Amino acid sequence: MRYCINCCIHLLPNDLHRECFRCRGPDHHSQKCPVCKGEDKIPLYTDSRQMKWLAVLEVRTDHCESWNGFFCLRKGKLCSLMFGLIIMTLVMVSYILTGAKHGLLLIPSPFHYGAFASNPSLMDNESLSDMKDHYQPSKMNISYVKDYPSIKLIIDTITSKIEFITRQRPDLEELRKQEPHMFSVIPNKFLPNSKNPCWYEEYRGNTTTDPYATNSYALYSKRFRIIFDYLRKVFWNHLYHYKDKHYRLRCLPHFYIIGQPKCGTTDLYDRLRLHPDVRFSAIKEPHWWTRKRFGIIRLRDGFHDRYPVEDYLDLFDLAAHQIQSVLQSDAVKERGKRNNIIIGEASASTMWDNNAWIFFYDNSTEGEPPFLIQDFIHAFQPNAKLIIMLRDPVERLYSDYLYFASANKSAEDFHEKVAESLQLFENCVLDYSLRACVYNNTLNNAMPVRLQVGLYVVYLLDWLTVFNKDQILVLRLEDHASNIRYTMHMVFQFLDLGPLSEKQEALITKSPASNTRRPEDRSLGPMLPTTKAILRDFYRPFNTKLAQVLFDDAFLWKRT
Numbered sequence: 435m436r437y438c439i440n441c442c443i444h445l446l447p448n449d450l451h452r453e454c455f456r457c458r459g460p461d462h463h464s465q466k467c468p469v470c471k472g473e474d475k476i477p478l479y480t481d482s483r484q485m486k487w488l489a490v491l492e493v494r495t496d497h498c499e500s501w502n503g504f505f506c507l508r509k510g511k512l513c514s515l516m517f518g519l520i521i522m523t524l525v526m527v528s529y530i531l532t533g534a535k536h537g538l539l540l541i542p543s544p545f546h547y548g549a550f551a552s553n554p555s556l557m558d559n560e561s562l563s564d565m566k567d568h569y570q571p572s573k574m575n576i577s578y579v580k581d582y583p584s585i586k587l588i589i590d591t592i593t594s595k596i597e598f599i600t601r602q603r604p605d606l607e608e609l610r611k612q613e614p615h616m617f618s619v620i621p622n623k624f625l626p627n628s629k630n631p632c633w634y635e636e637y638r639g640n641t642t643t644d645p646y647a648t649n650s651y652a653l654y655s656k657r658f659r660i661i662f663d664y665l666r667k668v669f670w671n672h673l674y675h676y677k678d679k680h681y682r683l684r685c686l687p688h689f690y691i692i693g694q695p696k697c698g699t700t701d702l703y704d705r706l707r708l709h710p711d712v713r714f715s716a717i718k719e720p721h722w723w724t725r726k727r728f729g730i731i732r733l734r735d736g737f738h739d740r741y742p743v744e745d746y747l748d749l750f751d752l753a754a755h756q757i758q759s760v761l762q763s764d765a766v767k768e769r770g771k772r773n774n775i776i777i778g779e780a781s782a783s784t785m786w787d788n789n790a791w792i793f794f795y796d797n798s799t800e801g802e803p804p805f806l807i808q809d810f811i812h813a814f815q816p817n818a819k820l821i822i823m824l825r826d827p828v829e830r831l832y833s834d835y836l837y838f839a840s841a842n843k844s845a846e847d848f849h850e851k852v853a854e855s856l857q858l859f860e861n862c863v864l865d866y867s868l869r870a871c872v873y874n875n876t877l878n879n880a881m882p883v884r885l886q887v888g889l890y891v892v893y894l895l896d897w898l899t900v901f902n903k904d905q906i907l908v909l910r911l912e913d914h915a916s917n918i919r920y921t922m923h924m925v926f927q928f929l930d931l932g933p934l935s936e937k938q939e940a941l942i943t944k945s946p947a948s949n950t951r952r953p954e955d956r957s958l959g960p961m962l963p964t965t966k967a968i969l970r971d972f973y974r975p976f977n978t979k980l981a982q983v984l985f986d987d988a989f990l991w992k993r994t
Contacts (some may be wrong), residue, residue: 582964585853588860589971595863596975598891603899604805609813612795612805616743620686620814625761628773631815632685632757637673645669645682649748650726650741651717661716665751672755674762683754683761684747687715688776689819689929690811692897693785694887696833697825698911701948703780705922708942711774711931713753719781722746723807728790737793753777776929785822786886786893789875801870812900819929820901825911826991827888827977828969832961835883843958849965851882856972859885868892888973891980898983908984912991919943 610617624631639645644666646652652662674681691699700718707714720726726741753775760773784807791803811818824830835848858881862871871877872892878884897906907928914921922943926934934942960966981989 581853582968585856585968586971588856589968591860592856592863592972593975596868598895598979599867599869601802601806601869601896601899604809606813609805609809613810616810617813619743619747622814627771628757628761630685630688630753630757630773630776632683632754634674634681635684637680637682639680641670646748649745650739651720651745651749654731654738658717661752662748665748668755669751672751672758674758682751683758685750685754685757685777686747686815687750687779687818689778689821690784691778691780691782691821691823693782693822693893694824694830694890695782696830696837697782697823698914699780699782699823702821702823702909702914702925703778704948705918705942705945706778706925708938708945709926709931709934710938712776712778712929713756714778714780715749716752717749719783720746720749720779721781721783721787722749723811724781724783724787725790728794730790750777774932776931785897788873789878791873792875801866801874803873806873806896808897808900818901818905820897820906821925821928822890822894822906822908823911823914824890824908824989827890827973828966828991830888831883831885831969834887836958845959845962845965848883849962852885852965852968855881855883855885856968869896885972889976891976891983894980894983910988913988915947 621633624633637645646662646666649662651658669682672682674683691703693699703714703718706712722741722745725731727743727746729737729740731738757773757775757777760775788803788806791805795803795805831852832848835851836843839847858877859871862874862877866874869892872886872889878886894906894908907925909921909924919939977990981987
């Protein structure tokens with residue numbers, strides 16, 4: 435079939451022209467045209483049959499069909515080509531960014547930052563609770579060796595701002611105003627015939643009353659419900675009955691293992707509880723003084739109901755039952771002997787974690803906390819004993835990272851997190867005191883790794899403002915690992931514990947170590963040498979001060 439090239443009307447099979455009657459030019463006249471016959475029509479012939487133009491429903495040209503198809507084909511290829519180029523570009527960008535982050539690029543990354551710029555200074559009226567935006571970690575890709583000079587400048591700035599200033603200790607009346615309920619529950623005197631601080635408290639319930647019905651530890655943790663189920667069963671049998679009244683024995687710990695995390699506190703706890711005269715709370719780490727009494731389970735999850743002091747005291751009921759059995763024995767009643775069983779508590783956050791203060795206590799001068807954990811412990815237990823286990827802060831930080839990091843753990847990732855944390859810490863000390871930065875909740879949450887936990891001397895000096903030096907025993911994990919028997923004897927002597935048989939001592943000192951590094955973490959290997967050098971520089975002035983305070987150069991950790 436052939437069509438007119440001008441108007442696309444079908445031509446007759448025998449038409450030798452390329453144009454129809456309509457398109458024959460200005461000479462064509464409908465009156466004279468033998469086909470039009472005087473009518474203004476446009477004839478159409480299909481298969482030798484004449485048809486009216488309006489009867490044609492769809493007319494296309496072979497010429498246009500071929501060219502339209504060609505252009506559609508070219509358009510499709512062009513779109514495919516553009517899509518492919520976009521995908522290739524995205525892949526290349528992803529490769530550059532990911533490779534630069536992990537040091538995998540074969541050529542230097544164009545996104546590498548060679549220096550760490552400090553954030554602008556805080557405005558004068560900005561409070562510590564508003565510092566979240568100020569202490570945002572910057573995005574950086576670390577060239578681990580080349581960036582050492584830049585990081586060293588940050589450390590030099592921090593070192594120049596270090597100043598150990600003795601804090602002002604609050605008086606007792608100020609503490610009472612802050613925690614009136616706690617002071618109404620805990621007495622200021624304890625039973626004279628017990629080595630452990632205990633007292634009798636009247637119990638007003640009856641045999642059908644559940645004494646642990648509202649205990650937050652029992653309500654919010656399935657792990658401890660078995661313990662509380664047992665306590666419910668034996669509770670009534672351990673009440674002391676006097677003049678138609680019922681009394682329960684309440685106890686606080688005689689000693690606290692207060693820190694630090696990843697320094698061997700779990701191993702010390704496991705060995706100490708094997709001593710026949712030592713008992714511990716039903717939960718190894720209640721974290722009551724630092725977190726639970728403020729309603730903190732995890733600070734990033736916000737606040738829950740505050741755990742009252744009664745919930746904390748319930749954790750010592752198992753030990754209190756045993757102490758009461760001793761107090762009610764004939765040996766104590768008739769011969770005037772005293773109970774020698776002591777209770778311990780081993781929350782490794784007690785020494786350093788004062789992050790919640792800013793949410794509950796009024797701000798003080800220079801953004802420093804007006805009250806610390808030790809202020810309240812000393813108010814109730816001025817004779818308490820404190821045990822601190824420390825290790826090389828450089829190794830502690832890497833162990834802490836391996837234990838708490840959830841994904842993408844590597845020596846390179848650790849290096850980046852250290853660099854970011856150092857920059858954030860620098861930003862803080864430029865505007866605030868060392869103590870304000872160490873106890874700054876916003877900064878501590880922003881830092882990818884917990885640098886501040888290794889600043890041992892800052893915390894120790896604050897504890898020494900309220901407790902005497904002879905009430906605090908400071909140990910090194912390195913010494914404990916090399917000679918367990920020696921360190922355990924130091925602890926026994928410090929706590930004034932009775933002698934042990936050879937069998938008992940062997941059980942305590944020869945047990946395998948607790949809470950060692952997990953196999954999957956060991957496979958990651960040590961930290962990068964550059965990272966270790968950076969952290970050595972950072973912790974050096976703090977270790978120097980610690981060695982001076984303790985009169986022991988072993989706390990310089992020069993050989994580790």
